[in-house]
Amino acid sequence: MTEPEVYAALTEIFHDVFMRDDLVLKPELTAKDVAGWDSFKQIEIVIATEERFNIKLHTRELDRLQNVGDLAAVVLAKA
């Protein structure tokens, strides 16, 4: 799977999770930048990502996630 494909799929997940179609996913995007991105939404994003790519993220990988770029990198490495 290519990086643009991963970003396209993640964009769809973010749009559904936050119900905002105007969100543009960039690697440096963090929870601080998006209204409503709390710990619950973080879990939603992770589970939706796991289901979408049929992968499982481990505790250490989850702890290291700082921004969208980190998430995309984990997905790229696994999917």
Place this chain on the structure above:
Amino acid sequence: MTQLHWLPDDPTFRARLRALRTAPPAPEPAWAEAMALANLRLDFVRTNALDQTMRAIFGTTPPKFTGTKPIRLAMLGSCTMAHLHGAIRVAGLRRGIWIDIYENDYGQYMQELVDTSSELHAFKPTMILLALDAHHLAAGLSANFEQADGDAAVEEQTNRIAECWRLAREAFKCPVLHQTPLPVHPDLLGLNEHRLPGSAARVIARINQNLRPMADAAGVELLSLDTRAARDGIAAWHDIGLWHRAKQEITPAAAPFYGDMVGRLVASLQGRSSKCLVLDLDNTLWGGVIGDDGMDGIILGQGSPLGEGYTAFQEYARDLSRRGIILAVCSKNDEANALEPFEKHPEMTLKRSDIAAFYANWSDKASNIKAIAAELNIGLDSLVFVDDNPVERALVRQELPMVAVPEVTDDPITFLQAVSDAGYFESTAITDEDRVRSAQYQGNRAREQLKASTTDMASYLRGLDMEMIWRRFDRIGLQRTVQLINKTNQFNLTTRRYTEEDVIDIMQSNKAFGLQLRLTDRFGDNGIIAICIGKMQDNDDLLIDTWLMSCRVLGRQVEPTTLNLIAAQAKNLGAKRLLGDYIPTKKNAMVKDHYVRLGFNLAETHDDGSTRATLDLATFVPAETFITVTEG
């Protein structure tokens, strides 16, 4: 597998939800569209998106037009459950029921139950869901416990649960649901874990075992997560990493299924579970087309995997009918062809006598399904229609959105899975009426035949040898009484819905009476067919608070016979006059003139269409009918 696989997918879901959010129509069409969206196959992200949209449109006030009783559900537990709220609300919406949710402060369920100044008490719940997680219940155990220590731990936890039930019942006088803990703990011994008294896995299993008889004795409904997880696998329900991260016992991925299970219990307690399974024939009850393939060409029964699949589905339908679900047939066929397998095929499990309404013709299926509902005198929203043909399913969903149409493949094993996983027929109790219902519908056919062969009404009624057996409300009939009060829509003068606690209050009052009426005739026992509640007012008036009747005994002189009984009961309480109220709803127009027909005088008519009629008991002359009345 925790997907809502029986609901159809819709590729336009995102577009429809966005349209609803950005340009919501008027409240009633918005509610209808949201209900339609809730009846699609939603994962947890879509479920939450729909929930947020609903809350943006409707806020926190239940709309007036839903036609169902809103629920104020308090979730009491010891771990994080906020991620489940949206799925519960959407499951209510799926059934047209508005649900508000309160969750106790983290871990404070017992304090809030006891403290009457707590937010829980301020919330005034109308339903309680107690969800104590497995880690909480297993706290304090040690693997080196002796048997006595293990027994004491089980007893302590089950006593605490029973105490919570008692506190909740006393404080809120409302139904209590209890969620059984998930088997999340690892084994210490292994396959014979039950030999280790202090094992958390063992103690949770014992608590779950004890909860069944405890709940039956206490009148508490179980949300059996443990047995559901046994079907899906514990990993589908519990994510160990998430427990450590967020103290969520239930993974958000399973939230839609969890919410739907809560929704089923809510619907069942409101008497809104489905009542009738409508079956297509060709490629649904057997493989092939009877009209083309003939008796020896259709695939059914032993000897073929596919044939056994159809048999398994027939057996499931037969078992449902034996516990009170009505079966009907809706098929595009010549009737003679359709009937032949029922009468002559040796592998048919279902017989013609199992089917209460048999519609095999060339009309469209939506019309036939309407005819089935009319013949059986039940609402369209209590029908489930199983058809292997996607075109027929789509047609019925479009024409009759209130009919449940499970999504299936052409493999018969999916019919059984869809119907059972969807929980359409969720029931918290099995009443005697449920057991004999199929026989009642057969009795109805015999009555219709007698009616057709009798020339005048009086001799028909006389020939029925009817007996009305009445009793005051009692504990034995409590479940059936509450069921009727909450599900009768058409012949229901006031449509007041009452809980078990409300009915018990009436039983204990000396200024009110509650009557349950049974009707028998030469074709059998019709079961409890009417409920009346009378309440003395501050003067000499007795208000008929509730009068409802099963439509299947219409035209049998039950109404005037019942009035005779009400008048006698009212006089016993010292009443001089009866007050009969009619409150209109979408479904009860048939009883608009009920009291006037019975000789009451119309006294008040209000703008909303409700009326009050009066009957002077001093001059009332009981009507003579063909029904013998006995107290029993």
